[in-house]
Amino acid sequence: MVRFPSEKLSNTPPVLQDMLDFNDCLASCHLDDLTCTEVDMSWTNKQDFVTRVWSKLDRVLANHGFITTYPNAFGHFQEPGISDHSPILVKISQDKKGSPMYCFFQKLKNVKHALTHFHKLHFSNISHRVQSAKNALMEGQKLKMSRTLIAARSIFLQKFLKEPISRIFWGIVLLRNLRYDFISQGAVVTPSDRQSLIREISPTEIRDALFSMDSNSSPGIDGFSAGFFKLAWQIIAKDFCKAVNQFFSSSKMSKQANSTVISLIPKKAIPTTVTDYRPISCCTVFYKTVSKVLANRL
Structure with missing residues (x-):
């Protein structure tokens, strides 16, 4: 089972509903992929090129407690050898030290687990509620649109017609001269x-x-x-x-x-x-x- 379309290469794409069910299952179990060495496809059927299928079927899943206890743990994909699967070796280190950038994004990843659970409890069907609010907003905008456009057009014409044409012309000329002076002199870095x-x-x-x-x-x-x-x-x-x-x-x-x-x-x-x-x-x-x-x- 794959989580994303990019995790399978074949003539038949993965089934969307299967991926959604798999991801929902992982979310309900509070599991996520552990950081692994980059291997796009860990399994292949080893058939000829036309019917060959590559897929990422092998993965390391961990819960929030494991990731918090071993923030530097990662999985290392090894050569498949005679098997059609790539074995994974999980390396665990209790040393919580790391670069500031790494530590920061690890903490963000841990927060995401709690937010996912919170979202499922309090914001289910949010898409439907957003769409309902959007429809109500659009109806209100339609009622006011014609009046707003007419009023804005009237104000613009009043201000534009009161402004002397010569003042507008010389204002444009002044802006062009200022731009020319700036470009010709150039910026000086002290x-x-x-x-x-x-x-x-x-x-x-x-x-x-x-x-x-x-x-x-x-x-x-x-x-x-x-x-x-x-x-x-x-x-x-x-x-x-x-x-x-x-x-x-x-x-x-x-x-x-x-x-x-x-x-x-x-x-x-x-x-x-x-x-x-x-x-x-x-x-x-x-x-x-x-x-x-x-x-x-x-």
Whole structure:
């Protein structure tokens, strides 16, 4: 049994309902995949190329208690040998020390187990309730749309017609000249500016970058939005800042932080071609924070 479509390669794709049932079973048992060495497919039927099937049937599952007790435990896939399955060797270490970035994302992973259980208890059928609220909102918007558009058009025309055309023209000319002067002179970086750019990242900068994000923006692959980090800032601030500073000191970002989901958002009600979709990249909040810190420095 596989959890995701990407875990099987064959002429027949995996059954969606089977994957949903399997994932629901793991969630109800509070089990999740233990971190393993990267092996895309751990089983094959070893038939000829046309009928060959590759699948990730072998996995290591662990509960919250095991992950909390052994945060550095991981599974190592070995060569299948004469078998059609790849054996897994689980390595356990009681040393809870690790890089700040690793520790931070391990704690996020542990929190996700508790949140999944909480969600099932208190927010079942949330999609149906959201759709009902959305339908009610759309009906209310339809009633007010015509009046709002007429009023906005009237206000715009009144302000535009009162403004002398010459003033608008010379305003455009002035903006063009200012842009030309800026480009011709160029930006000058002083020694103090250089020192400011390379100084150590402060917790205030990290907090300002995080809190400048929209709380309801799309979450990354870990499922945590900026709103979660803001609400839990008093708890996670120390670990989060250590993880961010680790990136700036080592110039390396872990796989958990750097993973991105590319989603296709339909532009119309019934999309029929690829151009009818708008792709967006759902990065982790950690990745966005690092980007904003860099942008604010520049």
